Amino acid sequence: MVKVYGDTVDNETRCKHYHAPVDIIAIKFKCCNKYYPCYKCHEEHEQHQVKRWSEDEFNTEAVLCGVCKRHLTINEYMMTETCPYCDAHFNTRCMFHYHHYFEV
Template identity: 50%
Template sequence: MKVFGSTVDAQTRCIHYRTEVDVVAMKFKCCLRYYPCHLCHAEDADHEPETWPRDEWGQPAVLCGVCTSEMAISAYLGTTSCPSCGARFNERCAAHAHLYFG
């Protein structure tokens, strides 16, 4: 799965967020491309971001950078770790959820 933006490693960490638990990439509704974060999208994309509407939260739009499995938005919002490999996710990402999911 290709991840766009300023990644710094194969587990989707980027120049903006690169702690041990920053291992998810979000598929942006507007371009259907995975980016590590909203700042990477802003720097790389030539358009404004769109958020996923609630009625589309069943779509696979979150990528685990550890095992590369995709998960539905609703599954991601309901967990703090990858359901496939158990990798811990950064719980502080919830503060940015409104930038990805409407």
């Protein structure tokens, strides 16, 4: 079982910042190799700067579906609106935050 850090509010990786029904992913931060539900949780719990995943690393499994607990590559996550394993819907508005996690 993967540990998700931050201020989670349930077992599907929702946090105090983002807790809508579709907020069900956690991202492994390259800088610390820890999963957090969002960049705000990372900022509140870590003392280091975020290191973003570069485009040549987008085949890295760095996204966790909070529903089925399966790992997705960054490419898989960015190319879909639902989990390819359990069909749970992801928050499509998360794309506006990609720059916090990925070099886009």
